[in-house]
Amino acid sequence: MGDLPGITARLDYLAGLGVDAVWLSPFYRSPQRDAGYDVADYRSVDPMFGTLADAEALISRAHALGLRVIVDLVPNHTSDEHAWFRAALAAQPGSPERARYHFADGRGAHGELPPNNWSSVFGGGAWTRTADAAGRPGQWYLHLFDSSQPDLNWDSPEVHAEFAAVLRYWLDRGADGFRVDVAHGLVKAEGLPDHAGTVHMVSGADDEPAGHDPMAAAPYFDQEGVHAIYREWNAVLAQYPGQRMLVAEAWVEPVERLFRYVRPGEMHQAFNFGFLVAGYDAAAIDASVRATLEAARSVGAPATWVLSNHDTVRHSARFGLAQAPAQQRGIGAGDPQPDHGLGRRRAIVAAMIELALPGSAYLYQGDELALTEHTVLADELRQDPAYFRTAGADLGRDGARIPLPWDSQAPGLGFGPGRPGDAAPWLPQPAEFAALAVDRQEARPGSALHLYRTLLHVRRARGMGRARLRPGAEHDPAGGLIHYVLDSPEGTTEVLANLSARAREIAPRAVLAASSPEALRGTLLPADAAVWAAAD
Template structure:
């Protein structure tokens, strides 16, 4: 039977625009955990440069670098002290220039992280603010407020930090007496900037130009939905979290941060101004929004024609192992983004969430814990990897752009048994260990299975320990091994390009298996993902181009995705 007879609904028409960012597969490098050239156990920019050929061999189009700026590293570099310099932990500006130049030689574009919601408390601006008086121009760059209560002993409002605890910290005046409070939606060492201040806006436009002049191809914008706060900073009784979601099962996003500190309309004025800056430069420079907002129609506002170019589709990540939820998210994503002429940008894992090879091995594969550690449910590693391969092949078969987090091409799980005394994520400490935090998904990569530190560092040092069973997941153990996750990714990316799946269209297929199957046609390729517990039949005349696992007797086993061509 051909699937032609089962084609039902046109969801998305092929994309005729040719800008690179509409269809690119972009690889996220978390520099401290990618590769260490210096031997100190922390990854660095020369280590990235030395391994760029790995990305070319893998078949991606671009690399996104998490922050490498000068920073006290209170939040792994997302607390920036100087936006125009490289932290010595990672190298020098010359190393950054060399990385960009080598990437371009290899045909890779480079996106760098920009952290505009907050600075480090060691930034020169914040240090000047602490030394200045209330009401001063220096304090006007941040959110300083008098406290409530008879003696100002209470925070200015009831907002909580995403990392746990209050979102306000009280300062101490020069004479030792308690002073004003300052806002920090994250750690107390990450004070929020006041984006109503023209000086703040001018500063970041200059920062954009600094890196564009050095040749970067774009920016990933951290907390893109959080820079503008509601006037008056009103109290709010809701809950803030790194990954928040609605309880409504019909909610197609399920990843929204709401409240007066998020997704305010004023952020769009900022991005229109930034877009004008990028458009001054040749070479199709691009921006991608990290915006945890809902519904998807709100997210699409960030990628209107005069704003950003991409926005991470966290709704897809949040859907988990649920065929009905995935179908809703995919359809709603295309509807929202097509309405504004933007591509949909898919993602399964990143440096802020438990890797999908672990999430999908939980007893509830739709659950999104904020870290996994001792005493928590431990994922079924084999089941998680089996499902992760299927989920990835589903994602890479979708039209649009896609992001790959370093190590997922190896099938890496989280380090789910990491000792708590080794953790460094501020979320772990600010919640008293209630949230395990993100260290488990940030463990250094294994390059060589039989080398100390799995080849991450020439000395064998690693800033976080690697699980012993990662030896078999190392790059050298998987390269050239038929059926390995690494070779599955290579084959998928090669076919994705050859078959034109990135700019393709999408039609739903009412395939056998019913509600537990996600099936669609993209160009000449049929993508069928079986998320159920039973095998489902495949068309007798179909030719399998690629599968996430073995096919048996004309059937698609449980937890498997296949790319097919049918006559």
């Protein structure tokens, strides 16, 4: 699984890459039913990852290197092993202990039916029935995810007070901010009414019934009450010196509703999943960029850009497929396999668009290696609860969570202690990871790793994150060509990306970076190629 000292040992790599901050997935004490997103104690480090002293040492070393540390906060649900939930199970209906969660009587003559028709994001029902010490069935509890992840009830003042205290706990230890898991899900509609659609992390899914308005919030997501919570949290962060940040994981549509989460006095950033799901399509990317920047200007917040994360198939694999997989579904050995070479070329082109855009860019671990998805992972090795709750219909997210390859010659490709006989990584690395390992790419000047370092250096040096974007003279998204011009006090920079199937003639330019050594042949920009150029 790796551990906190292991991350600390790799911070020099991240600083050399040129990033500003590192976001860590949950390292709290947890039974690990959902890769740490089932938290048993928000104030302790799970022994498998180290100690609280290790966390403090990591933060201290990161700060010494000029890196900030973003802690993952999981406020929608706890683990069923959390002290609060154990107390709730031992308490009676209507008790203060149960008021911290969503407990309800069942429907039917004997309460044998769940309180409403909601289903879980991970498959199956969203309610599990409790039983007392004698085995007699009792109330039901709500879990929008796995049954081991009971949803907290944010109508409870105790819940508000507890999470304000958790924020302070980690801020006191030097954390620079928090990524907020399922930020749009904390508040449920009063009365927990039935819902005609299926639970999804994002609205507008294919299986919504005819006539359903995908922009109308489901009773479990994007409720108005979440904004009061984030105003409370903003006030907590404001009590600390320096810049502290809240970033929302909120699968919310349309983009105008997403940016309500970053209005003044609420969060500071929100992940822009519309850009992620735009795929490798110039027109869709351009539409997302324009809509995002307009919505960001309306509230005075920065835009964000992301291509992959721990919940999605890596974009290097998606872009190598004739048709991208459905959201949150993996790729299995029996599925159509991506053209990994094509996918990696396209992933770099997409990264050159992403890293040119004003705002904040988020890189998922291994993006800088053009790392691919594990698409032939054996089913018996899968660990995602979504796989088990759907009897394998949803392959889950394990294929994107494979440990990074550091050393092509070492056991576990350098992930872990690296001594013969040590335990293998928690998920096995595919054979092709060896060729993409850091040591191989360090030795190859034209590698994705070297290009990412160049792009991040140029982005910083030319002030592209704070630039004003305008379409260039050759901008033709309908024809597959993106041309953006970015104006900043540090200079004017252009990005040209050809996402079409044919080469495009462009005007001569002073090239700063190219997606490959062959990316610009005179004034001919090949298919699946991109360049950055200085226009000043």
